[in-house]
Amino acid sequence: MISMIVLGSGNVAQHLITAFLKSEMVTLVQVFARDASKINHLIDIEKITTDYLTIKKADIYVIAVSDNAIAEVSNQLPFKSRFVVHTSGSMPMTVLNEKNNRGVFYPLQTFTKNKALHFREIPICLESEEASDYQMLEQVAKSISDFPYSISSDQRKALHVAAVFVCNFVNHLYAQGQAICDANDVPFSILQPLLIETASKIQTLTPEEAQTGPAKRNDTETINAHLLFLKDKNQQEIYKLLTKSILDHGKKL
Amino acid sequence: MISMIVLGSGNVAQHLITAFLKSEMVTLVQVFARDASKINHLIDIEKITTDYLTIKKADIYVIAVSDNAIAEVSNQLPFKSRFVVHTSGSMPMTVLNEKNNRGVFYPLQTFTKNKALHFREIPICLESEEASDYQMLEQVAKSISDFPYSISSDQRKALHVAAVFVCNFVNHLYAQGQAICDANDVPFSILQPLLIETASKIQTLTPEEAQTGPAKRNDTETINAHLLFLKDKNQQEIYKLLTKSILDHGKKL
Numbered sequence: 001m002i003s004m005i006v007l008g009s010g011n012v013a014q015h016l017i018t019a020f021l022k023s024e025m026v027t028l029v030q031v032f033a034r035d036a037s038k039i040n041h042l043i044d045i046e047k048i049t050t051d052y053l054t055i056k057k058a059d060i061y062v063i064a065v066s067d068n069a070i071a072e073v074s075n076q077l078p079f080k081s082r083f084v085v086h087t088s089g090s091m092p093m094t095v096l097n098e099k100n101n102r103g104v105f106y107p108l109q110t111f112t113k114n115k116a117l118h119f120r121e122i123p124i125c126l127e128s129e130e131a132s133d134y135q136m137l138e139q140v141a142k143s144i145s146d147f148p149y150s151i152s153s154d155q156r157k158a159l160h161v162a163a164v165f166v167c168n169f170v171n172h173l174y175a176q177g178q179a180i181c182d183a184n185d186v187p188f189s190i191l192q193p194l195l196i197e198t199a200s201k202i203q204t205l206t207p208e209e210a211q212t213g214p215a216k217r218n219d220t221e222t223i224n225a226h227l228l229f230l231k232d233k234n235q236q237e238i239y240k241l242l243t244k245s246i247l248d249h250g251k252k253l
Numbered sequence: 254m255i256s257m258i259v260l261g262s263g264n265v266a267q268h269l270i271t272a273f274l275k276s277e278m279v280t281l282v283q284v285f286a287r288d289a290s291k292i293n294h295l296i297d298i299e300k301i302t303t304d305y306l307t308i309k310k311a312d313i314y315v316i317a318v319s320d321n322a323i324a325e326v327s328n329q330l331p332f333k334s335r336f337v338v339h340t341s342g343s344m345p346m347t348v349l350n351e352k353n354n355r356g357v358f359y360p361l362q363t364f365t366k367n368k369a370l371h372f373r374e375i376p377i378c379l380e381s382e383e384a385s386d387y388q389m390l391e392q393v394a395k396s397i398s399d400f401p402y403s404i405s406s407d408q409r410k411a412l413h414v415a416a417v418f419v420c421n422f423v424n425h426l427y428a429q430g431q432a433i434c435d436a437n438d439v440p441f442s443i444l445q446p447l448l449i450e451t452a453s454k455i456q457t458l459t460p461e462e463a464q465t466g467p468a469k470r471n472d473t474e475t476i477n478a479h480l481l482f483l484k485d486k487n488q489q490e491i492y493k494l495l496t497k498s499i500l501d502h503g504k505k506l
Binding site for chain 2: 067068090108109110111112117121122123125147149151154155157158159160161162163164165166167168169170171172173174175176177178180181183184185186187188190191192193194195196197198199200201202203205206207208209210211212213214215216219221222225226229230234235237238239241242245246248249
């Protein structure tokens, strides 16, 4: 068994606590959280501490806090030469205080409060300074997920930017689609199957192969009609830029 | 039984032919196609015609051709006062020649060649001039799909624009995500579960509730780091515009 301590109480911390509690490879020794009330529904209250000085000994310390708090939490740890990882997609491993052995345990998924996830299908990006630490980290990752990857800090940065495109920006296009439906008295739910199929297509086709629509066909008549239809300046701008990008992308291939 | 004739041989026509052949409500009398070789794997060759003058009698004629060919095909039909529909998301019902009774049968999905679809889950947007025609159209729709909707030409136009956002533009963001991965030696497949979860979230949450990421958090440090990371001018522009749009959208709520 590998003993672990999670530091944090937000979305990612909560999903990790749940996954670690189910893992047969992990003993979750303790959770450090400034606000115990956010996680006492997940774990016994006596396993929660709010004081750095009472943090116990463990094989791996997982700092699952917001990006800008990682350095501070790692600085506050009252020990050295232990194995400490963070869970961020965008921060390099070196943001952690070097008094400890450092690593990264980044589950690449969009975590929403109160929405259960099948952790086994979530890729986990792993990195560590020490090879022996990596082995331990990989054991833990394999115990909760079928997709552990060795990913360097540079690769992780690229992945995180790409994830912003395929997740955050995509979701915002859903929001714009809903706004257009709402403004025209059409139920957004009609678009649900399309939206799901658009994502699942990418499991068997490349995005290039899957591309359809007026921009792909260079159907200027429809494109102009759509631009005329859109009254919202911001929606017009998004429509123009992405249409141009699809056209240019097609030319490059 | 409702007798039907499909005019067209492209993606949509092929998927409809397959669905109608399976329907217990429909007799597919004939298919009109300029190029018979594109559909003779789906239907007996003697049921295919390439000559307008040999088109048979049927309850519903379905024109499933590209948008700019619909008017021409409907003009060429050598009969009047029959029921003729098109399958386009972006064209009004009135693009059809008025010598026949007009309607629309628009399956709202992204059709890709050689990729099977569960037609029952595809919403079909219906419209007709005559109430009695509508009933017949709805019977056909219900026989192949669980989601028939009565949608006016104006509503359909809005839906089609919204579909460009949630399907065509979303797919292009996948393409950009893959380009970023490729340029940085990371397998794009790591992003698959994220991409699927991002779409399936929208079945239980609104896009506003589901929004995550640096723009949503107004995390300017990460946003600037990402912009610095992106070397491609076009990717930078997309990143800036969509980040600004997420920020502004958040303020409006």
